[in-house]
Every structure is written in C-alpha cells, then in structure tokens.
Amino acid sequence: MSAKSLDTDTEHLIKETAKRVFFTEGRFNATTQEIADAAGVNRTLINYYFRSRNNLFEIVFQDAQIQEHDLMEKIIFSNLSFKEKISQHLDTFFEQTKKYPYLEIYMVTQMNQGNCYKDKEHMNMLLDKFYLEVAVEMEKGNIDKMRPEQFVLNFVSLMSFPVSMRPLLQETMGFNNESYDKLLEERKDVIMNTLFIK
C-alpha cells in the first residue's frame, strides 16, 4: 500500500487530473464528470476519495498555494547574487508555467469566489527579506530607485502577465502558437534588461 505506484493511485490521479484541467487547460468550471472523464475513472470515485466536489477543489487550491510558495522560497533562500537570483527564478518560472500556465489566474478566480489565501505570515517574512535585498541593489545603482514593493510588482508583472493572459494577448496581437512561444522565449532577456540598469 505504501509502495503503491503513484500513477495508478486513483486518489493521486484524480488530483493531478483536476490540476491539469484547471491549471493547464484553464477550464475553471469543469464539472466532476468532466474531470472524471479526463482521468478515465468513474465519477463517483471523486466522492469516494474527496467526499465532495468542493473538497477536491479546496485541496487543489491549497496545492496551488504551496506551489507558488515554494517557488518564492527557492529564489529567496538561494545564495546567489541578486541578479542571478532573478535570472534563476525567471528560468524556473518559465519552466513551471509550461506545465501550469493558468495557475495564478485560477487562484484569483477562486479568491473572488470567497476562497481565501492562507499562511500570510510566513510569506510576509520572505518578502521582507527580499525587499531588503532590493533596497541594497538600488543603493548600488543596479536598479532604478523606487519602493521595493513596486520593483516586485514590476518583476512579477513582466514575468507572469504574458503567460497568464496568453489567450487574450495571442489573439489580439495576431500571433499563432508557434510565434507566441518564440516571443515568450525571448522574454527572459527582455525582462532582465528592463529590470536592471545597464
């Protein structure tokens, strides 16, 4: 039981499928039937393992939070230089968003439906540490002077928006999948140049 393959563990399969439907495909109001179909299992197994649809959704939401959180933690507690931290984080982020492009949008829609974010305390501690580093870089003249919070907003905006909003941006800007992928690949350099003073 403990050595059971994760691939065939139905509970795990359902959860991963739900994540795929939400975070990868962005179908935020998929029904339990649709998720069950996508997982290739009987719908009532969702009730067996998760009791209710709501419960499954809450668990998936928590998972999403942890994922965001871990990514954040990784960048802050590495002992790279500031610039390298940013650079590294861009790599991990773009890697992760290939799998789950709609993770952040999902969280927003959930929060707008009354679901709320947990573990603010710890996150704040991480951020305060980061703000200090940002301030140091400003003193050194490596980045423009502004409130560190604004730098963080710039950073996450430049990084996330083109991914999260891809359907809208790709369509309005007249790209096809291939050319938009290319655009995204080029973004790392663009972002580094935008954030740091040459």
Added chain:
Amino acid sequence: MSAKSLDTDTEHLIKETAKRVFFTEGRFNATTQEIADAAGVNRTLINYYFRSRNNLFEIVFQDAQIQEHDLMEKIIFSNLSFKEKISQHLDTFFEQTKKYPYLEIYMVTQMNQGNCYKDKEHMNMLLDKFYLEVAVEMEKGNIDKMRPEQFVLNFVSLMSFPVSMRPLLQETMGFNNESYDKLLEERKDVIMNTLFIK
C-alpha cells in the same frame, strides 16, 4: 419607447448588472438567479430579453471586447506625442479598471472555455501602426531597443497585472485595501520610468 430612461430599461439594467458581477466583482460563474437578484429583477426576465443564459454571456463578452478595442483605438489615433500617448492611456486605463478590474481575466476564462475573439483584422491594423511608432522611439533613443511586440508586452503587463491579479497579489504581499490602492496610484510614475530611458 425610444426616449425611455436607460436606468429603468430592464434589458439594459440586466446587461449592466451582469457586467458588474463579472467585471467588477469577478464572480465568473454567477448563476442567472444571482444576476437577477443583483439587478433586483425577476430571473425569467433574463430569458425574456436574452433568450438564454448563454446568449447573455455572449453579449457581455462582446461588450468586453468592444471596450478593450475602443481603449486601444483611442490611444493610437490621438495626435499626442508617443510619450504623451502612453501617459494618457495609463490614465484612462487606471480609470477604467477602477470600474472593471476583472475585465481582462474574464475574457481569458471565456476564451479558455471555447469562446473566441472577433475582429482580429482591425486590431492588427491598429497594432501595426503602433509598432511603427515604437520603432521610431527606439531610434530616437527614448526607449530600449527590442522587438516592438516585446515593448507592447512590457507595457500592458506593467499596467494590467497588478490590477487583474489584485486579490492574489494583495494577499501574498500583505497589503490591505487602502495600502494597495495607494500602491496602484503610484504605479503610473513607476511604469513611465520603467518604460522610458531617462
């Protein structure tokens, strides 16, 4: 009939309420009952005026597109200098997003559910015109050199992301409503400084 007040025109009231529920409150899977309640009308009036829930949603989606479109057109066909165009657009955008912060996210979730964007042709024409202006500014040395498309991505990202993702960002960054509002107010200057070379 033609001179009827728009405030009491039920059809109009329902549509505006739906927009409020979706774009202002971000409750993307509100039921027809919830929308009717929010509008203070009988639910079946939605069927009377819009035939089906789906039809209402499509109409609202179209409205959203037109709104985005008009905003885009405004900036491009003004005869201000490039920098003033950007500046002006930031003002209009922030003004608009006070009313409809979740308009863009709504469009993305709709598109992920199979709804698709219309009128690409015209939008492309607008963008091409804008790309040319961007290129000129780069030549002049007012903005960093990059593909004009990347400049547009930077621009919209810096502008939209902190608004669209507000629930997530505000929570994770530990702001309250008031302090986040303040942060947003400061953003115009930050964005101008980030986009333009001093």
Added chain:
DNA sequence: GAAATGTTTGACAAAAATGTCAAATAAATT
C-alpha cells in the same frame, strides 16, 4: 376606454450536476 402590444410574475417542466448507496469486484491478511 377598448383593443393591442409590451412587460412582469409565479408555477411548473426540463436539464444538468452532485451526492448516496448497496452490490460487485479486487486486493490484502490471516
């Protein structure tokens, strides 16, 4: 002010989605 038209309402029907259960099957334990 009577007839015609447009609007609103509640009762009901239909559809869609979720949840429950007992029986069937499979797996583990003795």
Added chain:
DNA sequence: AATTTATTTGACATTTTTGTCAAACATTTC
C-alpha cells in the same frame, strides 16, 4: 482458501440551475 478490507461500479435520489408558459399587469395606440 476463507475472511476481511479496500476499491470500483451503476442505479437511483437530491439538489441546483435553467428554460417555458400562461396568466397578470402595465403601457401604448387607436
């Protein structure tokens, strides 16, 4: 191999949401 336990299934019940309709009401038109 028999028994216990865990998993899976389909049939059914419940709940939620949407759509229809005729009657009530209001407004306009003649």
